[in-house]
Amino acid sequence: MSVDGYYARIEYNSDTDLFRGEILGLSGGADFYGANPDELRQEFKKSLDVFLEVCKEQGIEPRRQFSGKFNLRIPPELHEQLAMAAEAQGKSLNALAQETLQKSVTA
Known part of the structure; x- marks a missing residue:
């Protein structure tokens, strides 16, 4: 779910019989609850x-800042295969990793 360029992960809580949303990518925490999609929005x-x-x-600054760098731990065999590819x-x-990761968020 998104509002004004912000995105949220929605989960159902069977104890409360409500959906809980957590706004993603913030420099702090913000959540919300609703019984149906309209109420959630x-x-x-x-x-x-x-x-x-x-x-x-x-x-x-409301949005968490990202450096553009992160460490990825993969098996050595996969590392070798990717390097060869x-x-x-x-x-x-x-470049290969960046293209592949970009495809996973735009597909």
Whole structure:
């Protein structure tokens, strides 16, 4: 679910018989609850608005900042296979990984 360019993960809680949303990529935590999609969207918007207002008041950047770097642990055999595949395509391992990761979020 998304609102104003922000995304949330939604899970069902059988104890409360409600759906719980957690807004992703924030510099802090913000969640919301609803019984149906319309209610979830309304509560998402309210929770986001409150979070953004608090950030503004406290001078905090609302979105978590990412460096563009992360470590990936894979088996040595897979590392070797990927390095060979990249070399065969005339690419760096980083370029191959970046293209593959990009496909996973745009497909």
